[in-house]
Amino acid sequence: xxxxxxxxxxxxxxxxxxxxxxxxxxxxxxxxxxxxxxxxxxxxxxxxxxxxxxxxxxxxxxxxxxxxxxxxxxxxxxxxxxxxxxxxxxxxxxxxxxxxxxxxxxxxxxxxxxxxxxxxxxxxxxxxxxxxxxxxxxxxxxxxxxxxxxxxxxxxxxxxxxxxxxxxxxxxxxxxxxxxxxxxxxxxxxxxxxxxxxxxxxxxxxxxx
Amino acid sequence: xxxxxxxxxxxxxxxxxxxxxxxxxxxxxxxxxxxxxxxxxxxxxxxxxxxxxxxxxxxxxxxxxxxxxxxxxxxxxxxxxxxxxxxxxxxxxxxxxxxxxxxxxxxxxxxxxxxxxxxxxxxxxxxxxxxxxxxxxxxxxxxxxxxxxxxxxxxxxxxxxxxxxxxxxxxxxxxxxxxxxxxxxxxxxxxxxxxxxxxxxxxxxxxxx
Amino acid sequence: xxxxxxxxxxxxxxxxxxxxxxxxxxxxxxxxxxxxxxxxxxxxxxxxxxxxxxxxxxxxxxxxxxxxxxxxxxxxxxxxxxxxxxxxxxxxxxxxxxxxxxxxxxxxxxxxxxxxxxxxxxxxxxxxxxxxxxxxxxxxxxxxxxxxxxxxxxxxxxxxxxxxxxxxxxxxxxxxxxxxxxxxxxxxxxxxxxxxxxxxxxxxxxxxx
Amino acid sequence: xxxxxxxxxxxxxxxxxxxxxxxxxxxxxxxxxxxxxxxxxxxxxxxxxxxxxxxxxxxxxxxxxxxxxxxxxxxxxxxxxxxxxxxxxxxxxxxxxxxxxxxxxxxxxxxxxxxxxxxxxxxxxxxxxxxxxxxxxxxxxxxxxxxxxxxxxxxxxxxxxxxxxxxxxxxxxxxxxxxxxxxxxxxxxxxxxxxxxxxxxxxxxxxxx
DNA sequence: GATGAATGAGTATTCATTCAT
DNA sequence: AATGAATGAATACTCATTCAT
Numbered sequence: 001x002x003x004x005x006x007x008x009x010x011x012x013x014x015x016x017x018x019x020x021x022x023x024x025x026x027x028x029x030x031x032x033x034x035x036x037x038x039x040x041x042x043x044x045x046x047x048x049x050x051x052x053x054x055x056x057x058x059x060x061x062x063x064x065x066x067x068x069x070x071x072x073x074x075x076x077x078x079x080x081x082x083x084x085x086x087x088x089x090x091x092x093x094x095x096x097x098x099x100x101x102x103x104x105x106x107x108x109x110x111x112x113x114x115x116x117x118x119x120x121x122x123x124x125x126x127x128x129x130x131x132x133x134x135x136x137x138x139x140x141x142x143x144x145x146x147x148x149x150x151x152x153x154x155x156x157x158x159x160x161x162x163x164x165x166x167x168x169x170x171x172x173x174x175x176x177x178x179x180x181x182x183x184x185x186x187x188x189x190x191x192x193x194x195x196x197x198x199x200x201x202x203x204x205x206x207x208x209x
Numbered sequence: 210x211x212x213x214x215x216x217x218x219x220x221x222x223x224x225x226x227x228x229x230x231x232x233x234x235x236x237x238x239x240x241x242x243x244x245x246x247x248x249x250x251x252x253x254x255x256x257x258x259x260x261x262x263x264x265x266x267x268x269x270x271x272x273x274x275x276x277x278x279x280x281x282x283x284x285x286x287x288x289x290x291x292x293x294x295x296x297x298x299x300x301x302x303x304x305x306x307x308x309x310x311x312x313x314x315x316x317x318x319x320x321x322x323x324x325x326x327x328x329x330x331x332x333x334x335x336x337x338x339x340x341x342x343x344x345x346x347x348x349x350x351x352x353x354x355x356x357x358x359x360x361x362x363x364x365x366x367x368x369x370x371x372x373x374x375x376x377x378x379x380x381x382x383x384x385x386x387x388x389x390x391x392x393x394x395x396x397x398x399x400x401x402x403x404x405x406x407x408x409x410x411x412x413x414x415x416x417x418x
Numbered sequence: 419x420x421x422x423x424x425x426x427x428x429x430x431x432x433x434x435x436x437x438x439x440x441x442x443x444x445x446x447x448x449x450x451x452x453x454x455x456x457x458x459x460x461x462x463x464x465x466x467x468x469x470x471x472x473x474x475x476x477x478x479x480x481x482x483x484x485x486x487x488x489x490x491x492x493x494x495x496x497x498x499x500x501x502x503x504x505x506x507x508x509x510x511x512x513x514x515x516x517x518x519x520x521x522x523x524x525x526x527x528x529x530x531x532x533x534x535x536x537x538x539x540x541x542x543x544x545x546x547x548x549x550x551x552x553x554x555x556x557x558x559x560x561x562x563x564x565x566x567x568x569x570x571x572x573x574x575x576x577x578x579x580x581x582x583x584x585x586x587x588x589x590x591x592x593x594x595x596x597x598x599x600x601x602x603x604x605x606x607x608x609x610x611x612x613x614x615x616x617x618x619x620x621x622x623x624x625x626x627x
Numbered sequence: 628x629x630x631x632x633x634x635x636x637x638x639x640x641x642x643x644x645x646x647x648x649x650x651x652x653x654x655x656x657x658x659x660x661x662x663x664x665x666x667x668x669x670x671x672x673x674x675x676x677x678x679x680x681x682x683x684x685x686x687x688x689x690x691x692x693x694x695x696x697x698x699x700x701x702x703x704x705x706x707x708x709x710x711x712x713x714x715x716x717x718x719x720x721x722x723x724x725x726x727x728x729x730x731x732x733x734x735x736x737x738x739x740x741x742x743x744x745x746x747x748x749x750x751x752x753x754x755x756x757x758x759x760x761x762x763x764x765x766x767x768x769x770x771x772x773x774x775x776x777x778x779x780x781x782x783x784x785x786x787x788x789x790x791x792x793x794x795x796x797x798x799x800x801x802x803x804x805x806x807x808x809x810x811x812x813x814x815x816x817x818x819x820x821x822x823x824x825x826x827x828x829x830x831x832x833x834x835x836x
Numbered sequence: 837g838a839t840g841a842a843t844g845a846g847t848a849t850t851c852a853t854t855c856a857t
Numbered sequence: 858a859a860t861g862a863a864t865g866a867a868t869a870c871t872c873a874t875t876c877a878t
Contacts, residue, residue: 016837019837019838037246040872040873041873041874042872042873050838050839051840052840052873053838053839053840053874054837054838054840055873055874057837061873154375154378154388157378158374158392160374161371161374162367165363165369169362179363182363186399189399190395190399195357195403224857224862225862228863249847250847251847251848259863259864260863260864260865261848261864261865263862264848264849265848265850265851266861270849433858434858437858459851460851468860469859470851470853470860471853471855472859472861473853474853475858479852479853480852572793573809575796576792578792579789579791580785580788580789582788583781583785583787586784587780587781587784597781600785604817607819607822613775613821642841646842667867668868668870677842678842679869680842680870680872681841681842682869682870683869683871684840684842839877840876840878841875841877842875842877843873843874843876845871845872845873846871848869848870848871849867849868851864851867852865852866852867853863854863854864855863856861857859857862
């Protein structure tokens with residue numbers, strides 16, 4: 001298996017860390033290929049080039065590795081997003097950037113998109129993390145008068161649902177920048193921006209060329 | 210088990226039909242409780258008060274009964290919806306009515322909502338059916354100048370995602386008419402209606418008191 | 419299903435007899451198609467156009483109907499053979515006639531051959547019946563100086579094994595009079611007749627054109 | 628269970644090889660006791676003193692282990708036979724030796740006889756292997772003027788049928804050198820040797836004391 | 837630490853047989 | 858007699874988990 005995300009993170013670490021990362025990377029690949037429910041321990045260890053028993057030297061059970069894998073991916077996406085958003089002050093711009101970049105990053109590494117979609121259903125904690133960032137950006141937009149909504153948990157659910165739809169569409173249909181743009185536009189409309197403004201702003205969204 | 214939807218449909222039928230319905234009703238209950246993936250044949254037959262072997266006198270395997278269960282629910286919802294929408298000509302009104310009533314019907318029988326959410330993921334055919342109705346109503350609204358969007362498959366995905374979010378929210382948080390109203394409003398905004406008009410129209414949505 | 423052997427036998431009888439025969443005929447067909455081990459009660463009743471439960475109004479269990487089916491076929495073959503051999507006095511001639519005609523009769527109705535081969539293994543009683551006739555003919559040939567062997571149970575096993583090989587060969591390869599002739603020749607040689615005489619006599623064997 | 632043939636073959640090997648052999652040996656015993664069709668996985672693992680699940684660490688399914696068991700036995704018999712026949716040039720002698728020794732070897736380890744009889748029916752490949760040797764020896768005898776027959780597939784079927792009869796007779800009746808001798812004599816007669824010569828030659832057959 | 841053999845609980849499925857109608 | 862729905866024991870197979878080496 002080629003070096004995955006977790007391997008890279010721990011390339012300087014000891015053997016224990018490297019083996020652990022190999023298992024996490026293998027899990028990403030297997031979950032992407034077969035879904036969370038269908039992922040077997042043996043699939044993971046085989047993909048990692050290890051014996052099945054080795055798994056239990058690192059993780060208590062399947063749930064644990066699934067959770068840690070999803071957290072790891074979510075963390076990686078968050079970090080990258082944070083970086084890219086550090087200079088943006090405008091709430092609306094932050095929301096479109098976060099939306100577009102989140103989608104772009106996940107689709108650029110389709111295994112990540114699979115894992116994120118899977119975790120959204122099964123791992124509420126991952127969801128909560130993402131919601132936290134989202135909420136603060138939307139609230140900023142509201143404070144700046146860009147959005148006209150009450151920021152409820154359900155509103156975040158709706159935004160997340162639109163982002164999920166975008167991931168699913170591109171996982172099945174292949175990468176499509178227009179899907180991402182359309183999603184940004186929809187999110188802005190959802191948040192109470194006028195259709196025309198939403199279109200204008202979405203058009204300048206930072207979807208990668 | 211109390212009499213379920215399928216039992217009602219066949220209360221006049223022979224023993225065979227009644228047992229078949231008992232299995233389908235049991236499946237609805239089990240899927241709602243544990244999800245499609247986790248549903249076992251033995252769960253179904255136990256819930257129906259039958260021996261495991263009896264299952265195979267009626268269905269080839271788990272997939273078959275899951276499919277038929279989901280189709281049955283989808284059909285029941287469609288029928289009820291059709292009836293209620295027969296007199297409505299305005300595309301925007303049709304869309305809010307369909308959205309609101311679909312959610313209300315599914316939430317009134319929460320097991321149905323669970324099954325519908327499960328099918329959307331696992332049974333593409335059920336999805337396709339629902340999309341068909343949705344698309345024609347949206348296109349009507351576009352033709353009437355109410356909406357300003359290009360009606361793509363992805364647009365339908367977005368609307369479906371919002372409806373799904375509404376179901377999920379109410380399944381977890383309990384019935385909440387405001388979630389339904391909010392969903393209608395969001396759908397209208399998504400379709401290009403101005404935030405103000407969307408709010409106005411969603412307020413008159415036929416969510417049950 | 420077309421009328422089978424057992425139906426013919428009982429065409430004059432009452433309903434009970436006719437239904438019973440229908441089950442026996444169905445068993446012949448199913449055993450021929452799938453073998454004794456693989457024959458299911460439901461196969462039989464379906465082939466007979468009856469409900470599964472009806473089976474148990476006529477037979478205690480699967481073994482019983484298999485046994486009776488095999489006996490019926492063996493009896494039918496014996497009867498036909500008896501008739502055809504009534505005028506033959508020469509022991510050698512009787513042995514070739516019995517061998518050749520047994521094979522021909524069984525192959526003419528291939529289902530019978532299948533049943534007979536199956537019974538030989540599983541139903542020793544059928545075997546015993548056939549051995550009885552065979553033994554007396556061989557002993558007659560020995561008494562007439564045509565054969566030079568000690569007539570043991572094992573000798574009969576050998577003859578039966580050759581007949582079985584002939585049935586198998588023609589079931590797989592299609593009817594082939596030369597296989598039957600060759601079998602007669604081999605049986606005669608086995609019984610101590612010189613190769614030349616055996617060939618001569620086998621050539622006049624009553625294999626059907 | 629006492630150490631069987633396969634265990635002996637692998638007594639030097641690692642644990643994996645020994646367990647695998649234990650399963651094969653257990654299969655031999657179970658097939659001998661109950662026949663191939665009636666052999667259950669659980670019978671095998673119990674006979675081997677293992678848990679049912681262990682079976683699937685070594686074999687895909689029942690067919691696979693049955694096939695490998697039969698091949699293993701056939702191979703063992705072939706090897707032993709090859710050795711014993713290495714110095715024999717005379718075709719007739721080769722045929723009687725092969726016949727007699729095949730029977731003796733199989734009967735000395737009655738489980739082997741059971742497996743071989745079972746394979747002949749269910750595993751055509753095993754049959755084909757044995758036929759190959761048989762055919763070349765018979766053809767040699769024909770070339771040497773010892774036999775007077777056309778060597779067809781059906782002829783081999785006949786010889787095999789006689790050998791099968793010998794195995795069956797001794798499995799039921801207990802070891803009986805006369806059955807083996809008689810079989811050799813019959814085979815020679817079948818191949819066109821005169822009864823007298825056949826008897827003479829069969830008398831010197833290498834049946835074990 | 838790593839290995840991989842062994843385990844056995846869990847699940848789907850088949851089918852002979854019973855029995856109420 | 859005939860029906861066919863219901864039964865449940867039997868069986869194959871999977872896979873997370875344990876543990877001796």
